[in-house]
Amino acid sequence: MEPQEQDKNPVVQKLREWDAQAVAEVIEFRGETTVVVPKEKIRRVAEFLASHPSVGHTFLSDLSSVDRFPLEPRFEVNYHLLSMEGKTRLRLKVRLPGSEPVIASVTPVWPTANWHERESFDLMGIRFEGHPDLKRIVMPDDWEGHPHRKDYAVEGPR
Amino acid sequence: MTATIDTPAGPTKAMVLNMGPQHPSTHGVLRVILELDGETVLKAESVIGYLHTGIEKSCESKTYSQAITLTDRIDYLAPLSNNLCYCLAAEKLIGLEVPKRAQYVRVLLTELTRIASHLVWLGTHAIDMGAMSVFLYSFREREEIMKIFEYVSGQRMMTSYFRIGGLALEPPPDLLDRVRRVIDALPAHIDEYETLLTGNRIWMGRLKGIGVLSIKDAIAMGVSGPLLRASGLAYDVRKAFPYSSYEEFDFDVPTQTAGDCFARYQVRIAEMRESLKIVRQALEKIPAEGPIRTLAPGIIPPSREEMKTSIEGLIYHFKIFTEGFAPPVGEVYQVIESPRGELGVFMVSDGSPKPYRVKFRTPSFVNLQSLPLLCTGRLIADVVACIGTTDIVLGEVDR
Numbered sequence: 425m426e427p428q429e430q431d432k433n434p435v436v437q438k439l440r441e442w443d444a445q446a447v448a449e450v451i452e453f454r455g456e457t458t459v460v461v462p463k464e465k466i467r468r469v470a471e472f473l474a475s476h477p478s479v480g481h482t483f484l485s486d487l488s489s490v491d492r493f494p495l496e497p498r499f500e501v502n503y504h505l506l507s508m509e510g511k512t513r514l515r516l517k518v519r520l521p522g523s524e525p526v527i528a529s530v531t532p533v534w535p536t537a538n539w540h541e542r543e544s545f546d547l548m549g550i551r552f553e554g555h556p557d558l559k560r561i562v563m564p565d566d567w568e569g570h571p572h573r574k575d576y577a578v579e580g581p582r
Numbered sequence: 583m584t585a586t587i588d589t590p591a592g593p594t595k596a597m598v599l600n601m602g603p604q605h606p607s608t609h610g611v612l613r614v615i616l617e618l619d620g621e622t623v624l625k626a627e628s629v630i631g632y633l634h635t636g637i638e639k640s641c642e643s644k645t646y647s648q649a650i651t652l653t654d655r656i657d658y659l660a661p662l663s664n665n666l667c668y669c670l671a672a673e674k675l676i677g678l679e680v681p682k683r684a685q686y687v688r689v690l691l692t693e694l695t696r697i698a699s700h701l702v703w704l705g706t707h708a709i710d711m712g713a714m715s716v717f718l719y720s721f722r723e724r725e726e727i728m729k730i731f732e733y734v735s736g737q738r739m740m741t742s743y744f745r746i747g748g749l750a751l752e753p754p755p756d757l758l759d760r761v762r763r764v765i766d767a768l769p770a771h772i773d774e775y776e777t778l779l780t781g782n783r784i785w786m787g788r789l790k791g792i793g794v795l796s797i798k799d800a801i802a803m804g805v806s807g808p809l810l811r812a813s814g815l816a817y818d819v820r821k822a823f824p825y826s827s828y829e830e831f832d833f834d835v836p837t838q839t840a841g842d843c844f845a846r847y848q849v850r851i852a853e854m855r856e857s858l859k860i861v862r863q864a865l866e867k868i869p870a871e872g873p874i875r876t877l878a879p880g881i882i883p884p885s886r887e888e889m890k891t892s893i894e895g896l897i898y899h900f901k902i903f904t905e906g907f908a909p910p911v912g913e914v915y916q917v918i919e920s921p922r923g924e925l926g927v928f929m930v931s932d933g934s935p936k937p938y939r940v941k942f943r944t945p946s947f948v949n950l951q952s953l954p955l956l957c958t959g960r961l962i963a964d965v966v967a968c969i970g971t972t973d974i975v976l977g978e979v980d981r
Contacts, residue, residue, distance in 0.1 A: 453912045454674050482801050485917065486943035488928050502928065504915050504943070508801075508815070511822050515915065536804030539951045562631035562980055571639060578636075578643050 433457045435514055438479050442472055458515040463527055466518050470533040473505060473514070481505035481514060484530070487540035489548040493574040498522030499550055503530070520550065529555040547572040587619050596624055603632045607710045607966045610976030614953070614965065621961045626954045633980040641940040645906035646672050647746060649937060654740035656942055657978040660699040662691050663920040665744040670825055671916035671927040672746045676881060676909045683872035684748035685827040690761065690864040691734070691743065693857040697768070698727040699921035700850050704775060707970040711788050716775055723771050726764045733760060747882040748875030758865050765861050772854055789843035793956035793968040796841060803952040807923025807945050809972065812849045813841035819919035830867070831860050843971040881907040906935025922946055922973050946978035
């Protein structure tokens, strides 16, 4: 556990005050703040950030996944949040193991996540528990494989 | 499965009607599965993916500069917008400062793109509603803007004119005069469209009260751009998170409160006028001389002159075009206001010359999700109005 440091970002500070274990790591790069959140906490962190009055990141701008194959933890799910009133952005990152890429869905918090999560499932193979209708979105329904994975060829016979 | 409906003659099942993917009014290859009770829509489900070409995956096998040409094709009605967002993301990642002259030219061309995109939207939306003349007129105006893009970059649509660090080529000396002539003629044309449509009883009848979206629903569904502003929230990325010197320009963010299709029409018409304002200011600001790309040896290629006359120029040119340049390890998320809403590029670098992952957060993909909210409970004819009002581009939806 890291000692309590002075967080430059007030949102991160509030998050750490609410639950110190929710903030596994903070990365500052090019003026952007990334908070690495443990997988099991993502739902509650999402609820906190979306609804807390002084922190209100009510807008989920983007949900994207990255495949770090062959490194482990293999997958990263990034949530790009926006607070329109506060004019701040924040990135949440969750790292998932390659053997079990499953995470709780945040559609109850931000309904816009519905299609984003379907896309991550379709193209990266990450399962979102609690998603109302997790099925492929851009690939045909009977497609095998997850095209955005690093071990999926860019070209060639399928 | 499908809903059961009670009728005076006994219970019956809802009818499932397939709209698309080949359909003149879906603005591309969009399939909407409609469950109907007579003409009333009970349920509308969008099926997408017919235009998925794996752009994000292709970007991973190209260098940062090569991938710019792929970005044009995402939102193919506003190609310079995509170029801008991608270049800004790469510049943020590397830590480059673009010269002011290039920034102002970028603003000029991006706003012209916004006008061109809104003209296409207006023409196609009007023709869906039956107003055919507007389609011909708006494409006539757009043709003038396409000629400007061709003059500056050699290409009407897929210009790839913005490069990492600035512009691809030196703008021609009389570019600004040509732009001035085009935009001097535009306000009268926009007035023409308004004369035909705004007070027109049929237009109002087909758009007013249709497809109402509340601010709360819009934010929950991640809707941005003219759809959000027509519902009442004045959120514009150019004002909230200014990029490429937009903070130096004076313009308003038009909003409406009704949140229906007519309000979105009014917002987009007003946005065209605001874009003209910005273009006029850019024409005053752009200096006649100045660098068009940052000086960053090893990252930005040297000029052709330098490459041919100095050995360092030659070496840098060779290394950049064979190996590529290696940005620092890290990730950035750059957002701009495209004509359709919040366009974001999430760029992940692992220190190699090729991007590790590029994710495009495209406004059409997110805005299309709200289609059921707009047209459930309305008639089939309103579905066409609702699809048109979301101003989707299928290249953006599917990538």
